[in-house]
Amino acid sequence: MQQYELAVLPGDGIGNEVMPEALRVLDVVGAKYGVRFAYQHFDWSCETYKSTGAMMPADGLDRLRDHDSILLGAVGWPGVPDHISLWGLLLPIRREFDQYVNLRPVRLLPGVTPPVRDKQPGDIDFWVVRENTEGEYSQLGGRQGEGTPTEMVLQTAAFTRHGTDRIMRYAFELARRLGKPHVTSATKSNGIYHSMPYWDERFAAIASEYPDVTVDQDHIDILCARFVMSPERFDVVVASNLFGDILSDLGPGVTGTIGVAPSGNINPERTYPSTFEPVHGSAPDIAGRGIANPIGQIWSAAMMLDHLGLPEAGADVVSAIERVLVDETAPRTPDLGGGATTQDLGKAIAEAV
Amino acid sequence: MQQYELAVLPGDGIGNEVMPEALRVLDVVGAKYGVRFAYQHFDWSCETYKSTGAMMPADGLDRLRDHDSILLGAVGWPGVPDHISLWGLLLPIRREFDQYVNLRPVRLLPGVTPPVRDKQPGDIDFWVVRENTEGEYSQLGGRQGEGTPTEMVLQTAAFTRHGTDRIMRYAFELARRLGKPHVTSATKSNGIYHSMPYWDERFAAIASEYPDVTVDQDHIDILCARFVMSPERFDVVVASNLFGDILSDLGPGVTGTIGVAPSGNINPERTYPSTFEPVHGSAPDIAGRGIANPIGQIWSAAMMLDHLGLPEAGADVVSAIERVLVDETAPRTPDLGGGATTQDLGKAIAEAV
Ligand SMILES: CC(C)[C@H](C(=O)O)[C@@H](O)C(=O)O
């Protein structure tokens, strides 16, 4: 029996509550498809930082390296500055393991009422392909004149040919694979003088390798507005690290699925493990009460199944989520308007599988 | 009779069509309030660039300097790269004249159906205060290894104490003036390592000067989602140049007013003229047909009236716009679902004043 070695990092807050539900579903779907998932648990979190001064041990990345995939819950907790918790755990994993694709679906789900009017499931169904290793998320820069009136902070974004081309190629390949040969580039070349004109230049160059794929590009300001006004026009949207971050929260905001959206941090070459994590955070406001919605974590596990070469199993999990969402007798967590627990909803999805 | 000297730059495309309607309304409101507006016209545009190689003459800024305000239409045209047209005209004006506040209302108007459901006029009514002279819009940076596989582009954002503190103070003062003592800061200090933690630091420092004003802060990704999911929670949102650009298009996207939204590029000290311009662009797709909606330009003129110390006149123009929008017998341009011309709608608003 094929066995997959998974590194499981629940992280902080509700990460610890939703993760067991994803593993529950994986066990069920594994049994159904005749594969096994072995879990190695890592408790690295803001707790680790408070007790050791680091978010993970010095050899942390090495301990993850040989796993087939990483399942992550949520990182971040009040009292630990975000840039410490994230640059100490989440972002090094993305970068060291060259998970250069951050892939997120934007999909209007049956049974979910979105904030926008007049849209049906099927109308909104696209992917945001976000560059995940360079760009605006950067430690290049610093401060001068601290505490003086002439204090100044510089922050440098780096766009390499290597990094830019490969994310764009991934987007074009994905569009072909989906049979939706249409890619939209997120830019801001009218305002951001060096990096974004370069982004456009590479987009044009890579697009010329894919003559069968139609392209368009929008500045990020109007693109965000169009996510709200005409989300049905998108199929695959390729964006820099920051713009992709924005778009992949805004998209689920528009579809009413921000609490349940999944993401993959993918190393397409499979040289390193990829990480799958929900878009939501650690939710200190509801953590510890067992009422968090586990769908984002379960859907992330479904994306992992795709990546591991088990697309039917992945589709099965997504379909189970959709069936539970439309079934009015199924349990609903408070964010979905019900009174069910995290476990109730996790069990219902596991049963639907 | 008090006379105001206005520099009028229609710019490109529909800028030339909507500007006369704003002047028409200004003439009427001027007569009503006993003031006069004198217009000096400047035809600087992408045409100028094509014939002279520059968007404006070398002494262009000097020729604008002594005006009381600048009314701008739209800048940009196919065939002239955006970063040329904008860094050659729009952005130098913002910077040289220290128009460090970009102020934009996000308001659900009566008579406009927004893409979001279940919202009434009054539910969404807030201001985006955008830093307008520094930050991510920067010419700092460059390219190395052009044309090679190791090609790389660096783009540096600069955040000064001076620039950061003054935009935040403006936001807090505005919140007080509006009687809505609540400011939200747009940040991304979890991903952007140097500049955004600094932004947060200064926000906390300035907030402590305004103990009567409540504050919150959201990372730009979730903030964008919240603009769609819960726009009623905002009163004044303060943001960096890029984040403010995004939010001030997204906001009008949510309220269905992107075609009619106004903006002010304001030098609060009045050392230099301020610029008022619609949020929309030059719209090459409809330019030349006389069907562009002039409300953004007219509403921008209303913001100018406020700035010139004529708030009653400004409120009068906004009220005229609102009355025309709810009046089902009034002319409507195609974007509003009618068949009227730019002039028809401009005249109707002038009459309503
Ligand atoms: C045209 C462009 C440079 C400009 C900006 O991004 O500032 C526009 O989008 C705006 O918001 O006024």
Ligand SMILES: CC(C)[C@H](C(=O)O)[C@@H](O)C(=O)O
């Ligand atoms: C937590 C934060 C650094 C992260 C990001 O911006 O990448 C998150 O928002 C995400 O999108 O995964």
